[in-house]
Amino acid sequence: MYHLALKMLFSDRAKYIMLVSGLTFATLLMTQQAAVFFGILAWTNGNLKNMRAPIWVVDPKVEQANEIKSMRDTDVGRVRSIKGVEWAVPMYWGILQSRLSDGTFKAVQLVGLDSATMIGRPGNMIAGRIEDIRVPNTVVIDDLAVERLSKGRPKPIGIGDVFEINDKEARVAGICKTEKSFFGYPYIFTTYDQALQFAPKTRKMLSFILAHPAKGMTAKQACLEIEKETGLKAYTEEEFGLATIKWFFVNTGIPFSFFTTILMGFIVGVAIAGQTFYSFVLENLKHIGALKAMGASDWLLTRMVALQAFTVGLLGYGIGLGLTIVFGLLVLRKGMPPFSLPWQLPAVTFVIIMFICTFAALLGIAKVRKLEPAIVFRG
């Protein structure tokens, strides 16, 4: 009987296409929007991914990785003096203006690394060497900077080319690849000392202290010791990432906005699939009544209806997920908008789509089970 149930479904083309389209749209909307949301969340941790360190020490008022309340340079020494800390280095991070050759300005994220250890250096150099930033007024730029800072140039900016950061000349010594950050500005790496020259002067300039726990200590234990001894706030890398994500959840409308869109996808899926499937069952009620009269049990009819509902569900989910992946591949090539599709996301969407199908099937099944087979004799 199952092949007949499927044939009945596929032959009602209008409803079949409507059902598959509705579930495809719901899958696409929920998965794609959630993937973009996860992409944004990943971007909020851009600093942590690009300047890796097991411990991040900040001013106690700092709540997440994209905000700065500068500390004194002497705080690096205070952290280094703690028993549980193997090493600690200063880092500058700030958003500055760079001036291009055609006179236009672009915002950049300037990162000042400890010149001795280069801790926090970019992991993937495309051209040049990171050590060359020790040469006065030199920087390493990322691939996004090549794209952004090449405006007005006859050829893309490269090693040896010059541009201005905060009215000071900077020469490109290398090009690296970085993870995108929430602000979407390119990264410029230089030494900590030179970063302080590029950046506008303020009383305190130290953005972060990157540290490593001493042997036999966990990062968490070292953090607790740093906080106790210095009064500064110390996060493990993981904690800082989670705190950043939490901050965006609590302080921005981004999660709510995405949640609303995802919810709409769910509602659209429920409404279209539920309504269309119910009307499909209603239109076939006379035939279902005939099957019932001919001896088809409620259980057999329930399985037939469920098969129809889950078939359109699987098709809609498959097409919707396929379209999401195509979207992802296209945007990842361009780098915009952010996109992250961990396996849990399609899995959760699958469960939601199956829930929608179960709802739609139950509407139909309830009708079928209540149906008196004697309906077939009523004209």
Next chain:
Amino acid sequence: MDNQQHKIGSNEYAVQVHGVIKSFGSGDAKTVALKGVDFDARQGELLMIVGPSGCGKTTLLSVIAGTLAFDAGKVNVFGNPLHAMSKSETTLFRGKNIGFIFQQFNLIPTLSCVENVSVPLLINGATRAAAEKKATEVLEVVGLKGRENERPTNLSGGQQQRVAIARSLVHEPRLIICDEPTSALDKDNGAKIMELLREIARAPDRCVIVVSHDNRIYHFADRMTEMEDGKVQRVHETYKPVNFKDQ
């Protein structure tokens, strides 16, 4: 009504109905459709139930077919007491023992003729291949050889009713229930269908019950049960049923 005074459970009867009451609704809106109906149908006969609209013909047919629960009384179909069966037992019984022919054919328009005809076999657990093979054979019997893969909507009314007859016969049921089988057909097609149904009825251990308004086909009946106001009023012996014991 003397001929209604039979012994419940007798083997010569295909269907025995005794004192069946069926009402719809409740309170002031309660309507009693069957008011203690006594009725029988014999093996090897085509029995027609006739009467004015609203007299309870279709309700009685639904009760005999086991598609409608009734309030009181007894119904035996080939010795099987429907009144004592659970809902699932009745469903199983219907699937194995009763064939249905409906007023509007009730063929599934998205399925081919052979698929429509194979449905009762599939319900009874036959494989797809076996069901379609048997369905093809039965379609040939009803004169539709070569139309197996057509959709019902491409056939004439008479041909559609033949498909419905094939569907009612394919699982070799003992009781065939027909609800106004000729109402959607012209006179000639109606007569052909009734000839076919009468042939079908001429088999041992089988019975065809037809509910009809169509007085053009009354002469095809072996016996005619006339209903009025929820009761059997008269039974006309218009044809002597075949006595299989003598054959």
